[in-house]
Amino acid sequence: MTERLTISVVGHSAINREPERAILKVSVSQTANDQTSASRDVVQTAKAIQDMLATLTPKEPSGEATADAPVTHWSMSSMSTSSRHDRENNERTFVARTSFSVKFRDFNKLSAVASELSVMPNVSVSSVEWKLTDATVASLATESRTSAVHDALAKAQDYAKAFGYEKVEPREVSDSGYGLPSTQTASAMRSKKIPGVAGRTEESHELEFHPEAVSLNCCVHATFHAV
Numbered sequence: 001m002t003e004r005l006t007i008s009v010v011g012h013s014a015i016n017r018e019p020e021r022a023i024l025k026v027s028v029s030q031t032a033n034d035q036t037s038a039s040r041d042v043v044q045t046a047k048a049i050q051d052m053l054a055t056l057t058p059k060e061p062s063g064e065a066t067a068d069a070p071v072t073h074w075s076m077s078s079m080s081t082s083s084r085h086d087r088e089n090n091e092r093t094f095v096a097r098t099s100f101s102v103k104f105r106d107f108n109k110l111s112a113v114a115s116e117l118s119v120m121p122n123v124s125v126s127s128v129e130w131k132l133t134d135a136t137v138a139s140l141a142t143e144s145r146t147s148a149v150h151d152a153l154a155k156a157q158d159y160a161k162a163f164g165y166e167k168v169e170p171r172e173v174s175d176s177g178y179g180l181p182s183t184q185t186a187s188a189m190r191s192k193k194i195p196g197v198a199g200r201t202e203e204s205h206e207l208e209f210h211p212e213a214v215s216l217n218c219c220v221h222a223t224f225h226a227v
Contacts, residue, residue: 005226007159007168011152013144016213019130021072022104026117027124029097035081038096042079045122046098050076052116053102056109070106099126107211114207125207132214144218149173152222165226176219 028045032038056071065072079098086093104110110128118125132140156168 005160005163005165006171007156007224007226009152009155009159009222009224011148011150011155011220011222013147013151013218015140015144015147015216017132017136017140017216019211019214020105020133020136021131022107022110022209022211023129023131024100024102024104024110024114025126025128026100026102027097027126028099028122029095029124030122031093031095033091033093035083035094035096038094039079039081041122042096042098045120046076046079046100048120049100049117049123052113053100056113070104070109072103072105074100074102076100103131107209111206111208114209118207128209130212130214132216137216140216144216145175145220148218148220149222152220153224156222156224160224160226163226168224168226170222171225172223174221176221 026049028042028049030038030041030045032041053071053074056069057074058066058069060066077099079096081094081096083092083094085091102113104113114125114128117123152173153168153170160166160168
């Protein structure tokens with residue numbers, strides 16, 4: 001019996017959607033000659049950020065953020081301290097640090113808050129990650145997998161026809177899973193003219209973020225027999 005032609009292919013799919021959430025990463029750190037001073041400054045700054053975020057995250061009685069809350073969730077890491085010895089000056093310095101992760105629904109408020117945080121002492125705006133909601137990812141998962149299988153089938157049919165066969169039969173498929181890469185975007189400085197003293201105008205710099213499409217990718221490995 002003539003051995004049948006086996007065709008192995010990889011199918012891909014990519015579904016792009018506009019982001020629905022933005023996760024702002026913020027670092028707070030201070031260096032001082034004694035641990036108490038470094039820790040105190042970080043605690044004071046972190047408390048100010050907590051108070052700011054509390055006003056942006058109104059909650060329902062259930063504890064969930066309200067439907068119109070600019071921020072849907074935020075978290076703060078535990079504060080850590082470390083020290084290092086400067087041999088040249090024979091001095092020991094202490095570093096205290098913590099960080100925040102803030103999930104925004106309102107992208108306009110994201111820019112305003114990031115701008116305010118960026119000028120606070122001891123604060124650094126690290127990055128922004130663009131995300132889809134879990135519900136959107138779940139709704140797109142079936143579409144993503146189906147598209148990847150269709151891509152694999154189309155490739156197998158092309159190869160089969162090139163060898164003189166009319167169609168293919170699926171034999172095996174394995175799922176490499178799908179991933180939702182976090183698209184990170186650097187901030188840009190935007191100048192705004194604001195009224196100044198005696199009719200003069202002054203420049204105010206505001207961090208501006210440009211949302212980028214988020215891609216849900218899927219990959220499948222499939223084997224077919226040409227018939």
